Amino acid sequence: MSIIEVNNLQKEFMIAKRETGLVGALKSLVKREFVKKEAVKDISFSIEKGEMVGYIGPNGAGKSTTIKMLTGILVPSAGQVTVNGIVPYENRQENAKSIGVVFGQRTQLWWDLPTIESFELLKAIYRVTDQRYKENMSIFQEILGLDEFINTPVRQLSLGQRMRADIAASLLHDPPILFLDEPTIGLDVVAKEKMRTFIQEINKEKEVTVILTTHDMEDIEKLCQRMVLIDHGQKVYDGDILAVKERFGKMRTLVVDLEDANSSFHIKGGELCKQEGNRYWLRFNRNEVSASDLITQISQTHNIKDLTVEEPDIESIISRIYQEGFIEKQTVKG
Amino acid sequence: MNMLEYEIVLKIKIIYGVQGMSSWSMYWTFTKKAFLRSSVYRFEVWSRTGSNIIFLLMWGSIWTALYAGRDEAGGVTFTAMLTYIVVSQFLDGVNEAGTPLWEIQEKVRTGDISLELMRPFDVPLRYLFADFGSVAFYMITALLPLYLVIFYFLDLALPTNWLTWVYFIISACIGFLIRYCVEMTFGLLTFFLVETGGIEDIFYFAMSLLSGSVIPLWFFPSWLETIAVYLPFQAIFFMPISIFIGETTGGEVFTSLGLQLFWLFVCYLVLRMVWNRASHKVVVQGG
Numbered sequence: 001m002s003i004i005e006v007n008n009l010q011k012e013f014m015i016a017k018r019e020t021g022l023v024g025a026l027k028s029l030v031k032r033e034f035v036k037k038e039a040v041k042d043i044s045f046s047i048e049k050g051e052m053v054g055y056i057g058p059n060g061a062g063k064s065t066t067i068k069m070l071t072g073i074l075v076p077s078a079g080q081v082t083v084n085g086i087v088p089y090e091n092r093q094e095n096a097k098s099i100g101v102v103f104g105q106r107t108q109l110w111w112d113l114p115t116i117e118s119f120e121l122l123k124a125i126y127r128v129t130d131q132r133y134k135e136n137m138s139i140f141q142e143i144l145g146l147d148e149f150i151n152t153p154v155r156q157l158s159l160g161q162r163m164r165a166d167i168a169a170s171l172l173h174d175p176p177i178l179f180l181d182e183p184t185i186g187l188d189v190v191a192k193e194k195m196r197t198f199i200q201e202i203n204k205e206k207e208v209t210v211i212l213t214t215h216d217m218e219d220i221e222k223l224c225q226r227m228v229l230i231d232h233g234q235k236v237y238d239g240d241i242l243a244v245k246e247r248f249g250k251m252r253t254l255v256v257d258l259e260d261a262n263s264s265f266h267i268k269g270g271e272l273c274k275q276e277g278n279r280y281w282l283r284f285n286r287n288e289v290s291a292s293d294l295i296t297q298i299s300q301t302h303n304i305k306d307l308t309v310e311e312p313d314i315e316s317i318i319s320r321i322y323q324e325g326f327i328e329k330q331t332v333k334g
Numbered sequence: 335m336n337m338l339e340y341e342i343v344l345k346i347k348i349i350y351g352v353q354g355m356s357s358w359s360m361y362w363t364f365t366k367k368a369f370l371r372s373s374v375y376r377f378e379v380w381s382r383t384g385s386n387i388i389f390l391l392m393w394g395s396i397w398t399a400l401y402a403g404r405d406e407a408g409g410v411t412f413t414a415m416l417t418y419i420v421v422s423q424f425l426d427g428v429n430e431a432g433t434p435l436w437e438i439q440e441k442v443r444t445g446d447i448s449l450e451l452m453r454p455f456d457v458p459l460r461y462l463f464a465d466f467g468s469v470a471f472y473m474i475t476a477l478l479p480l481y482l483v484i485f486y487f488l489d490l491a492l493p494t495n496w497l498t499w500v501y502f503i504i505s506a507c508i509g510f511l512i513r514y515c516v517e518m519t520f521g522l523l524t525f526f527l528v529e530t531g532g533i534e535d536i537f538y539f540a541m542s543l544l545s546g547s548v549i550p551l552w553f554f555p556s557w558l559e560t561i562a563v564y565l566p567f568q569a570i571f572f573m574p575i576s577i578f579i580g581e582t583t584g585g586e587v588f589t590s591l592g593l594q595l596f597w598l599f600v601c602y603l604v605l606r607m608v609w610n611r612a613s614h615k616v617v618v619q620g621g
Contacts, residue, residue, distance in 0.1 A: 013619055073451045075617045089617060093348075093454040101452060108449075110367060112374045117367055124363035125455060127356075153374070 001085070002046035003177060003209050004070065009079035011040040011065050011233075039065040041233035042079075049176070052203050052210040054220035054227035054241070058322060062233040063213045067179055070211070071101060084176055097126065100170035100208075104182035107166055109154045115165050116150045119172060126173035133172070140168040143198050160191030167195070171202060178202075180212045184219055196222050217315040231322060241314065248317040253310040254282040254294055259303040267297050278305075350606055351456045360455060361463040368467030372431075382430065383476045390423040390484075393548055408552060414579045415550075417490040421575045422547050424481050425506060429513050429570070431472035432465035435537055438521025439530055448616045458609050462514055469510075491579055498577065501587050505574035508594040513541075513570045515601035522605075525612040540565070546572030552581075566597040 014034040040062040047053055057063050068074040069081055072088030072095045081088055088095040101108075109118040123133050141147045144164040149157055157165065163183060170178065180199070184192045200223060202208050212223060220227055221241065229237040229244075237244065254270065258278045269289030270282035284294060291309050298304060346352070353361070372379070397419055401412045438461075441447040450457050485492060493499050520537045524530050542548060545567035551559050562568050573590050576582040582590050 071452045073448060073617055092451060096452050096454040099452075103449075106446070106449070110371060112371050113367065117370060121363055121367050124360045125453060127360070 001082075003049045003084055004045075004047040004211070005080070005082045006046065006066075006070075007044050007080040009040055009043045009066065009069065009081060010038070010077045011062075011069060011074065012036050012038045012077045038233055040069075040076075043230065043233070043235050044079075045228055045235065045238055047209060047211065049209055050203070050207040051226065052199075052212065052224045054224040055211050055213045055230070056215075056220060056227060056318070057230040057236075061230045063230065064181065065233075066230075067181060067211070067213060071099060071179065072096070097173065098175055098177060100173070100175035100178045102163075102167050102170045102178070102180050102183050104163065104180075104185040107154065107162060108169055109162070109165055111155050112153055114151045114153055115146070115157070118154065118165075118169060119150075122169055122172050128173050132174065136172055136174070140171070143201055144168055144194075160187050160194070163187060163191070163195060164198075167198065171206075171208070174206065175208070177209045178211070180210060180214075182214050182216075183212070184214065184216055192216075192218070199223055217313055217318065221314050229318065229321065236321065244317060244321075245312075245314065248320055249312050250286045251312060252284055252286050252291065253312075254284060254291055255308045255310060256280050256282070256295075256298060256304055257306040258298075259305055267294055270294050270297075348456075349610055351459055353456065353459065357455075361459055364460055364463040365467040365470070368464035369471045370467075372468045372471035379472060379476050382427070382472070383480060386423060386427045386430075386477075387480070389426070390420065393419045393423070410550070410552065410581070411491070413489065413491045414581070416488070417492070417579045418550055418575050419548075420481070420484060420488065420490060421578050422571055424477060425509065425571055425574065426547060427477045428469055428473065428506070429510060431469040432510075432514060432517070433461055433468070435517050435521050435534060438518060439524045439534075442522065442524040442612075448613075451613060451616065457613075458518055458605060461518065462511075465514060493578060493580065498580070501591070502574055502578045505577050505591060505594060508591070508598055509570040509574050512566055512594065512598050512601050515598070515605040516566060516570075519601070519605045519608050522608050522612045525615055540567045541570070544568065545570045546575070550575075550581075566601055569594045569597045 013036075015037050017033040017035050043062070043066060055063055055066070065074065069076050070083055070088060072083075072092040075089040083095055084098040086095045086098065108122075109115060110121065119137070122128075128136070137146075141150075144167070146165065146168060149161050149165070152161075154162060154165070167180075167183065183199070184195050187195065196219065199210060199212075203210055210223070212219060214220060224241060226239065227237070227241050227244070228235060253273070256279070258280065260278070267282060270284045272280060273283045274281035282294060284291070295304070295307065394416065397415050398412075401407055401415065405412055407415075438447075447457065450460070484490075493502065517537070520533055523533050527533065544562045544565055546562065547570075551562055551568060551572050554562060562572075573582070573594055577587055577590065
């Protein structure tokens with residue numbers, strides 16, 4: 001059995017409708033009307049042990065609602081969830097022992113105390129043995145460099161340090177599953193890179209299954225082989241990241257700097273999408289025309305000073321999927 | 335025990351917050367960490383002590399003025415009344431060192447408390463044990479030294495029998511637990527309300543007046559006394575202080591302690607009910 005199984009998961013909320021105006025306000029004092037909101041409509045997926053999956057979607061797509069159901073703090077309206085063989089909402093405290101959770105926007109550490117105190121508290125909460133605690137702490141100190149700030153109160157840590165401490169805290173009890181919600185939000189490039197390396201490392205060495213929700217596409221590209229893309233509470237795509245890139249990434253952009261900046265030029269197979277001074281952006285379909293074809297065509301009439309070919313990043317691909325919908329999802333799936 | 339029975343027992347444990355022996359060391363860790371955390375906020379200790387002294391002086395002079403040089407009013411001597419106020423301020427200090435109502439409300443509002451649902455511990459108990467740590471710190475560093483000095487220098491009616499001290503300490507502890515249950519319950523009501531100002535008003539009104547913390551119940555008009563007697567708040571201040579100053583003596587002490595235990599039981603059940611409702615609401619409606 002897969003370590004995480006989600007079948008036809010649904011979650012709807014009843015939201016109190018706010019009436020406008022004085023009459024409405026009085027009316028809602030007596031009787032409140034509710035509107036049904038389907039946060040998760042019908043989502044199924046399964047995740048194998050040791051996988052790293054990017055769980056992505058725009059704001060309000062139902063990402064955190066799904067994660068909350070996986071952590072057991074939300075009961076599904078319909079459908080089944082099992083996490084490590086446990087139904088999370090039926091046995092929340094048991095489920096808690098097999099998951100680690102990091103919320104980039106919040107901390108699970110005690111704000112006012114030196115970082116080490118929070119670790120000791122978590123050691124007691126999860127009943128981590130002394131032996132295990134020592135081992136894990138030495139690993140974290142080695143990779144995350146915790147010792148630089150282990151005696152500093154959490155409120156005085158930099159964001160990067162805090163995130164490092166937070167992720168270490170979530171792994172102290174060796175959970176087989178790790179949920180990461182925006183683990184690199186607000187970090188600088190170096191700190192992001194450190195974070196990613198660590199996630200990769202623990203995934204490899206401890207076979208921790210990782211589910212990552214993020215808006216940073218670089219996280220996904222660097223960490224995950226697979227992504228589950230959801231929108232409006234439904235799964236839009238589930239599969240290889242490369243396949244998405246293949247499907248939506250066939251469009252390339254050729255950027256050329258010309259010596260003579262004036263002529264409007266028509267190049268077969270290339271669509272002029274932007275022009276700034278003597279720099280031109282030409283979009284083309286990689287399968288229909290090659291970059292060298294285009295270059296040859298241009299160089300016949302113009303002098304090229306400089307050129308680059310831009311590959312689309314996953315972010316722009318995803319924004320296109322959101323806009324256009326994943327029409328051919330069946331064929332690409334898998 | 336078959337599977338079904340096991341599950342039923344587990345459910346009951348969760349509903350009533352029953353813990354196995356091995357859990358206590360975990361909750362004890364919360365006490366230790368909260369003790370440490372309090373030591374970070376030394377300024378808060380000073381300011382709280384300062385306001386405690388100011389209120390003590392205020393109520394002390396108000397009652398001195400009310401007695402207007404008389405030795406006795408309503409069968410209570412001036413010394414006993416002064417002692418009442420001093421002990422009341424001491425208990426007030428103890429109770430205020432716990433997690434205050436607004437902080438619980440804040441934790442509910444920000445969702446911090448819901449996030450704790452994904453941890454393997456019981457949330458109301460975790461806060462109670464953390465409060466033990468904060469209270470212990472405040473007691474040791476501020477309250478006990480301060481009140482030892484006050485007891486030494488003021489002419490107060492201290493219990494002469496050591497048993498009275500014991501009964502008072504037991505009674506004060508039960509009072510503390512009742513206050514915790516009530517305050518937590520009021521705080522958790524934030525889950526069900528958009529606006530919580532009313533809840534705060536009711537709580538602070540009850541805590542200052544109906545508990546007898548500033549005016550002993552025997553000075554209440556009889557209708558108000560009747561109301562107060564049928565509510566748990568008097569078990570927080572009035573009952574322990576009455577034991578201390580010797581207003582409650584002999585067999586009455588045990589009746590009083592029994593009543594306190596009864597109120598603790600009721601308030602704990604109410605707290606569990608509200609907590610279960612609240613956590614149910616979180617897991618069904620997302621808080």
